[in-house]
Amino acid sequence: MNLTLYTVKALILLDVSNGSRVLAKYYNTGAPSNAATSPAVATGPAPTSTEFATLKDQKTFERRLWEKTRKLLNNEIILFNNHVVVYKGMADVMLFVVGSLEENELMLSSVLNTLYEAINLVLLKYQTEKRTIIENMDLVALAIDECIDNGIVIETDPGTIASRVSKRPSELADISFNDPNSISGAMNKVRDSFFAGILLK
């Protein structure tokens, strides 16, 4: 029984077509952290398992997970390698939330849905696809960070999460016509003020 708040072991976004990683965050992998320089941390609440300690382990896990799930996008849940994994497809990527074997499936599924909606919300009018996620990694990363802090779920309401993700700084400081980002930047600005307008209404 998991008596700690550490619910999410990993959060993974994979390319649906080839299983390559778009984004992956593994929590409490036992990798040395600053706080962990003290030996006392070994007895702490964090389940510092070493199963995902190396990049190689992680990639192997992802590859096998992708092979198992890519044809079964609607299944939503799978027991995999002693983990409960819930997942969802979003355009050309798949979003996975990994929990321990005894974890409450509905908790994981709730995190998954929260993330799914929060990411959609921060990307607003863009298609939630691989390219946009990479282009807007700042927004996506912040949304994830507002949802999960080192394996602990800190917010379950996608709207609240989206509202906590700050907009990008305004373009005014450097409008340059040579900047290849200026078009999308301008669009962002329009979107941002639109967004803020709605929220303040």
Next chain:
Amino acid sequence: MSFGKKDEDAESRGVFFDKSQVLLETRVFNETPLNPRKSRLLLGKVLTLLYTGEHLTRAEATDLFFATTKLFQNKDPGLRQIIYLLIKELADKADDVLMVTSSLTKDINAKPEELFASPNLLSSAAASFGFSFGSRTTSLSSASAALGAGAGPGAILGTNVCHRANALRAICRIMDPSTIPAIERFLKQAIVDRTAAVSTAALVSSYHVFPVARDLVRRWVNEVQEALTSPKVTSTSPSAYLSTGYIVQYHALGLLYLIRQADRMAVAKLVQSLARTSNVRSQWAQCMLVRFAVKCCEDESASFGGKNMVSVDGSLSAAMYEYLKSLCNNNDMVMLEAARALVSMVNSTPASLTATQVQPAVTALQQLLVSPKPALKFAALRTLHQLAQVNASLVTACNLDMEQLVSDSNRSIATFAITTLLKTGTESSVDRLMKQISSFMSEISDEFKVIIIDAIRVLAVKFPAKQAVMLSFLASVLRDEGGYEYKRSVVEAIFDLVKVLPDCLETALAHLCEFIEDCEFTKLAVRILHLLGAEGPKTRDPAKYLRYIYNRVILENSNVRAAAVTALAAFGAHVDSVRPTVRVLLTRCLDDPDDEVRDRATFNLAALDQADLRAQYLLNDTVLAVPTLQAKLAHYTAAGDFAHAVDVAAVPRIPKAELVPARRRAGSPTRGGAMNSPMLGSPAMRTMTPTLGPATPTPAAQAAAPGGASTQWLEKEPLLAPLLPTLFKSTSSVALTDRELEYHVSLVKHVFRDWLVLEIEVVNTMPEVLLENVAVSLVPDTPIDTVMKQMAVVPIASLKAHDPQRVFVAFQRAPGAVPTVSFATKLTMTVKDCDPVTHVPDSDQGYPEEFAVEDVDVTLADYMLPTTVPDFSSAWDALDEPSQVVETLQVPGIPTLAVAVAQIVDLLGMRALEGSNMVPAEKHAHTLVLGGVFLGGVPVLVRVRMVLDAGAQAVAMEVAVRAGVPEVAQVVAQALQG
């Protein structure tokens, strides 16, 4: 950020940006004026690098970290938020991350209007070194007040709040144990902040640092308690997304438990008080509460010796049960957690719930089964499946719903449904179910098939009448395509059927013979050939199997050929009529290209021809107990004294059948195993083969005696380790105290050639007490000085709570003496009060204490190892008649012969042979035969003829003992008289 054509290849590998390129671009952080937008986008790229697994060297990370800190000069909120995130990501990758402490502290304390309003406000930024907290006493309440009033329209929604929360979470990541006290004040205040985001950030951060700052976090218990109960606001904007903010309760509850977890009473009180009120509004918090409640119940039932507490009115468990029951019609998440909690309380111990008590859980799960969401169905089925492992009848109510799910598109769900149905199914539904499965088998992957085969195996054992259906099903799937694991599970299932249901032996062997005709898996072919050799000779027409086996010799690889040769020999040895044929076949194998095959053929031919060799090697179904032998050899090689040969006589023999450890079978797969089975790559699914392992000394020593305790602690004791090569036996561990007492004491006896060592394990269960100089005082009931002398006591210097340690007492015995004695035993120690966490004693002054435990008995059984002999009567005859000692005795007060048999076996520590420990009911006369190896490797056989006088409840017995040494026979016979 442009995606050129040439990049597409890299992109498909998950490489979106070039690391060195991105790191180079971070130069823009130094530009003046700083471009916040560009900087943020660049940090986005850096995050992409990190999240896709790009490795940064320590130097690169540190450079990046310091470049990033320069950005603190800019006040843009959008930039600031991502800086916090990057600090967290780099905290464990870069050096000197403490540098940003003061910048973060400033943000945590800043008044909202200060934070981002004035771009000219000098930022501390990278220039600030060291710690300068407390110079400003910014009032958090004024910050909250300002927030409450609503930030101006120009401000971005909740920005300040968010940034305080983000800064809090970031700062805790960069702190180390020595610096955390410096931020105590902010954290403590933030915990009770009215804003959910800030409160959550503080609670979660405290949670993360708890391991390194226990004592500090403990002091905030009042604040955490307040966070648990007081309402929160989540957003300053009236119309924005309004989450309830109850999630804070989840974090507060988790932290509160973490702080109190060592104190069982406090946890129980917490859970009880929260369960009674309806204050816990967050589903997540409720789920946690359910888990804590289960933990409380487990602790309680453990401390009351496993009695059913639920039925006791007013007990903690009873209250918890009512609470869990009431949650069974809550929302899905909590309902599942509560139902699962109830199910986990159903088990085979007396403390479990009754069928009626678990009914609410089953009803709740049944509701979930019909949900359209896969996760819900999956969760409910998984729980029901777990319940079915323990008590299938409780789940039958859901059978109809589960049958619907057999065809579910999610194969995990379908498999759970099938396996659960196979558990709960009645004999009448088996046929229908099998038909359903047959149609389904071809569509699923091997992993699922393995699980289904396992379930069928269990079912076949449960309903022997249906074995024909099962067997033909197994045979048909054996013919299908499939991988090794799958085929193996089918073969295992057939093996099990053969073992449990002798009726189906011939049919099963026929199927297996057909299978090996075309079997691509060497391992399976070898195992089947072995089974044929073992079981084939027992059938009516053994000759027909010879053809199948010899075909393997002609067609297969060397491993299979070798196995086939051995199988052939087994036929030849057991069945006189086929022996000439076998001899001819084996002779042909003498020309085999493989030397192992030739060796086996030569050996078996020789053994077949001579009756005595045949009896010794081919018909002998006992083997040396491998773990004991292994331990003995390990000690022998470790001692390095090779002048004497290893004493093999002192190694007991066991029947071959017991060489394979009791495998997971029938209705008792472990819960964990059952829960995780589907989808596993299945290497760890079942460990069928005996793991005799490599000959490392430690595992060998752990298994020193079958059922005995390990000698691993003895090996670590420099005084006693040299004795190890003469170790004869270690008994299994026996408790000398009840579980409720403050100290748990248990005993292992190690018997050596000339020594006896008592290993007494002591567990101190009281965290607030430190025991020092723990020793044992042993007072014998009879004078033993002539035969045995206490030579040494190894005390425990200092004993902390829950840290088992051992006292050793060593006795030297007079040569040849095997004293039996009973010691009145007590522990002597010095007790000191201490801090429950650090175990540092409060003062140097302790007080002496004595603690009496149960008597330590040294009995004859301690000098005896159970063993087996291939054939009792010939072994009996082989031992000298003159060594025989016969005693007749009358034992009163024994109601049945079975009791008498159990007592004798227990008393002598020998093994009942030839099934003579099973006394048929209603019989009044019985002969018990026993085998053992006495200290020094002396074989001992005992024959007890007994007659029950049912009226007088007494047993008359005639005991005959024969041993390799007459004195030993004397001693054994005398032991029974006592």
